Every structure is written in C-alpha cells, then in structure tokens.
C-alpha cells in the first residue's frame with residue numbers, strides 16, 4: 441500500500457465520515473484496509489475512494505468493516521461476576537439510580553448484560569443505560585436485540601429462560617430489558633462525552649487505538665465520571681499512568697475516579 445495513497449485515503453475518510461484512521465494502530469488498520477480493498481474488488485485505494493464518493497452506502501460498509509464488532513453477553517464472565525457482586529452494589533449504595541455508559545457497545549450485548557444485572561438487583565428502578573458505537577449497523581442490531589446461542593453462552597441459564605424468547609435458532613431479548621437501554625451513534629475520537637456517569641464500560645475498543653488516542657479517551661472518561669464513579673475496561677487492557685489521570689485501581693480492569701476532596 442503506497443504511503444501517499446494511504447494518507448490521501450485517510451484524509452478523505454476523515455472528511456466524509458469523521459473517522460481518523462490515524463488514531464488506530466497503523467499495521468492493524470493497514471491490514472484491515474487491504475482486506476476491505478480486496479473485498480471491494482477495486483484495484484487501488486484511489487478507485488475504492490472514487491466508488492465511495494459515488495455511493496455513500498459503500499463508505500458505510502467500509503466503516504462497518506474496519507471497526508471490528510465481536511462481542512458477547514457477560515464477556516469475561518468472572519469480571520462481570522465481580523461487577524455484579526462488588527462494583528454495582530457499591531455504586532448503588534451511593535446512588536439508587538445509576539447512569540451507565542457502554543462506549544463501543546457493538547450489537548448491545550454489553551449494555552444489555554448490565555441491564556439484566558440491574559433489573560435483578562433493583563426491579564422497578566429506572567436506571568439510565570446508554571450504549572454508543574461508531575458503527576450504525578451494529579447499533580441497528582442492538583435495537584433489534586436478536587442473538588445467536590453463541591452470543592448468550594455466558595448468560596446464566598435461569599436468566600436466558602427469564603429474559604429471552606426462542607425464535608428458531610435465535611434468541612430475542614425481551615422488552616423488559618431491551619427498553620432499559622438507549623443507543624446512539626458516537627465516535628470516541630471526535631464527539632462530546634456523556635457527563636455525570638456512575639459507571640463507564642469501554643472494553644475491547646481501544647485495543648485498536650494508538651497510545652496517544654487512548655490517553656485522550658481516558659482523560660475524557662475521567663471527566664465523564666462523577667467522583668467515585670467506576671471505569672471498567674477490557675481483559676487485556678490497562679490504563680497507563682492511571683494515578684496521574686486521577687484513577688485509583690480497584691482491581692484489575694476496574695478503576696475508580698478519585699474524589700478530589702479526599703485526594
């Protein structure tokens with residue numbers, strides 16, 4: 441892939457879709473881009489770009505392809521057990537209704553997992569759970585809330601029974617949980633962040649970001665959380681210089697925003 445061609449393509453995608461490919465790890469992004477190009481059947485990035493200019497659906501397909509959407513309910517089950525047993529009860533002691541933001545939520549499995557836990561703990565309470573992602577096709581699936589057996593393999597059988605209805609080889613999430621989550625398109629690298637959150641989940645999203653982009657996003661999350669609020673990150677991630685950013689490590693993958701008065 442020619443450097444000049446790549447840089448021009450990057451600029452064009454930034455202008456048209458607001459996505460800076462330069463914030464993603466270069467080798468990974470180039471590999472993904474090469475795969476997208478082969479899949480499209482165009483001979484070069486120039487040709488691919490010209491086709492996208494004519495047909496906005498192609499640009500949307502491209503964005504969907506380069507942002508990777510693998511997810512499942514209760515991903516890293518033991519961390520979700522900790523969320524349910526320790527983190528959420530602690531947060532609920534401080535505030536009876538929580539504001540939860542799942543950033544990079546893919547097809548909704550993550551925010552719906554939290555919704556299920558909260559419904560079990562506090563039936564009847566109206567929590568605010570927001571799922572955001574850059575990929576509008578993933579969000580369409582999230583709103584539909586129909587999943588495969590594989591998506592729900594980590595869900596406790598009694599919860600599958602209670603919150604899903606079987607439709608052939610698929611499972612439809614019941615409205616009681618579906619209605620607890622609102623979804624919207626949001627680019628972590630460009631858009632304004634939610635405020636006053638009790639809990640933010642951002643898992644397996646930033647593994648594709650450069651260190652500089654990650655630092656910017658962590659700063660943004662810090663500002664989004666209320667003091668004492670918790671950030672839950674993915675099972676292969678860490679926050680570099682967490683303390684300097686104003687986070688205390690609770691246990692691996694959970695960070696609490698330090699209360700400035702107590703600090």
Ligand SMILES: C[S@@+](CC[C@H](N)C(=O)[O-])C[C@H]1O[C@@H](n2cnc3c(N)ncnc32)[C@H](O)[C@@H]1O
Nearest residue numbers: 507508510511544546574575627628643644645
């Ligand atoms: C591997 S999925 C992770 C889903 C879920 N958080 C989990 O851990 O199972 C990564 C998600 O991040 C989203 N994503 C990638 N870049 C993003 C950005 N700049 N802003 C918001 N979401 C982004 C992708 O569209 C994708 O749905």
